[in-house]
Amino acid sequence: MADSLLEQVSALQQEIGGVLRADDIEYVHRMRVASRRLRTRLTIFEKHLPKGKASEWQKDIRQLTRALGDARDKDVQIKIVRKYLKKLSNGEYRPGIRRLLFRLKQCRTGLQIRIVKAIRRLRENNIIEDIETISRQIRARALIKQTTDTSNLLLQVANQAISARLEEMLGWELYVDRVECIKELHAMRIAAKHFRYTMETFVPLYASGLEDYIASSRRIQTMLGDIHDCDVWAQFLPAFIVDEGKKMEEYFGHNNGLAKLKPGINSFKRDRSKMRRTWYRKFTAFWHEMNAQGAWNKLLSDIGADLAAPEII
Numbered sequence: 001m002a003d004s005l006l007e008q009v010s011a012l013q014q015e016i017g018g019v020l021r022a023d024d025i026e027y028v029h030r031m032r033v034a035s036r037r038l039r040t041r042l043t044i045f046e047k048h049l050p051k052g053k054a055s056e057w058q059k060d061i062r063q064l065t066r067a068l069g070d071a072r073d074k075d076v077q078i079k080i081v082r083k084y085l086k087k088l089s090n091g092e093y094r095p096g097i098r099r100l101l102f103r104l105k106q107c108r109t110g111l112q113i114r115i116v117k118a119i120r121r122l123r124e125n126n127i128i129e130d131i132e133t134i135s136r137q138i139r140a141r142a143l144i145k146q147t148t149d150t151s152n153l154l155l156q157v158a159n160q161a162i163s164a165r166l167e168e169m170l171g172w173e174l175y176v177d178r179v180e181c182i183k184e185l186h187a188m189r190i191a192a193k194h195f196r197y198t199m200e201t202f203v204p205l206y207a208s209g210l211e212d213y214i215a216s217s218r219r220i221q222t223m224l225g226d227i228h229d230c231d232v233w234a235q236f237l238p239a240f241i242v243d244e245g246k247k248m249e250e251y252f253g254h255n256n257g258l259a260k261l262k263p264g265i266n267s268f269k270r271d272r273s274k275m276r277r278t279w280y281r282k283f284t285a286f287w288h289e290m291n292a293q294g295a296w297n298k299l300l301s302d303i304g305a306d307l308a309a310p311e312i313i
Helices: 002-013 014-023 025-044 055-086 091-122 127-146 150-172 182-201 211-252 260-291 295-306
Strands: none
Touching: 002 025, 002 127, 014 091, 025 055, 025 182, 055 091, 055 127, 055 211, 055 260, 055 295, 091 127, 091 182, 091 211, 091 260, 150 182, 150 295, 211 260, 211 295, 260 295
């Protein structure tokens, strides 16, 4: 537990400088992942930590994750729009895509302020130092008591945590073949993410490894994420056109220039709709393939193989 928490605190810390400089979007991505993994592990081990500490730490870390998440989403959108603009051959579409890219960049600049504030709050509240101190104390006690990394208690914690997250993900399975269930598929993506991070927490415990299951859950999470991104575009782009029209009216007194933007925005909307259909087909095919292989039952068998019967007290 202590090593697991220290690992993610270190991963989070080493990205702070790059995130504040904002010269590479991958810093934000890696720090966001580290913050999510840290939160997952705090949730798993909450009752084994000093009372109230996990919830106290979670508050500030959650705010950081949200700030990083909003920035990462915008970074990904900017990257996608840039790629689309680069491959455009129809000059009529360029004004709309350029305006979209400009607004996204404006928004991303504003989000950086939130990130800086969240990091400052984390530092002011000494969250990282507090987690490190307590984790090192726990680690020292474990070493003195010669606690093993494969105790039956730890294996029980792992089994229960992984099984619960798998059950949560499978709870959304009835929506897999329902293409119109946007909210439910997004919820399944979140469940797959929690499932993956939980398995990653306990990788050192299993000689057989969980890498294949982690890779599968990552693939599910990624495909559902791509589907969700397309759904976000479907809602965002019509609203973007309306907002741009209002800005033109406020500044020029009319929105005649909107006609130059619409062709590009509408072409991009069609492209995202096409990509959603592609990602959805890939996701459903992979999901049914995993079920046909009995992957999830095999996982439960693997994590239960080394688990001794609980002692009767």
